[in-house]
């Protein structure tokens with residue numbers, strides 16, 4: 001089987017696996033709503049990823065396959081990254097509560113424009129917790145708990161740092177950088 005090349009492939013091999021192992025499959029229904037898949041289909045794919053990864057030598061290929069089918073594809077047409085300062089007080093306006101405003105997610109101080117994914121980051125949606133703020137710590141911990149949705153990620157251990165870095169790389173490939181968070 002031919003494999004996609006480069007970092008795109010590397011991201012897909014890891015991210016869904018980390019999601020799947022972090023919390024089990026109980027959230028499947030939330031995400032099925034945002035894609036063409038039924039909760040059962042999502043659950044099966046997540047299970048496949050989990051099982052594929054623990055032992056087999058072809059685990060990477062298997063995970064990539066399942067991952068590719070449940071995660072959105074990288075964007076082909078990203079704009080040059082911007083470095084505009086965005087005060088965190090201002091960032092909080094872009095949390096999806098006003099449909100006329102863009103939706104921003106910050107990771108390690110860099111602000112990504114996720115406006116085209118209201119079904120994930122919009123008000124009341126599964127990942128709204130990451131909207132309008134820098135929740136780097138929560139991303140590293142695979143946590144959707146509001147108390148972890150903070151910018152200071154200094155408490156993360158090595159594997160959590162890996163997770164955070166993988167999310168950063170996931171976002172870099174999909175969303176425009178519109179600025180950096182300033183105090």
Ligand code: HEM
Nearest residue numbers: 019023024025026027028031070071072138139142143144
């Ligand atoms: C069993 C639990 C979970 C399942 C089944 C699940 C499933 C999914 C699926 C299917 C996608 C891709 C959606 C798409 O591209 O359209 C996704 C994306 C994502 N998930 Fe999860 N997830 C789970 C838990 C978590 C947790 C605990 C976190 C916390 C960090 C998380 C963070 C994310 C993020 C940030 C995205 C990227 C959204 C985007 O910008 O495309 N997920 N998840």
Ligand SMILES: *[C@@H]1O[C@H](CO)[C@@H](O)[C@H](O)[C@H]1NC(C)=O
Nearest residue numbers: 141155156157158159160161
């Ligand atoms: C990091 O912390 C998590 C959560 O407490 C734990 O499951 C994991 O084993 C730790 N990893 C390392 C490398 O210490």
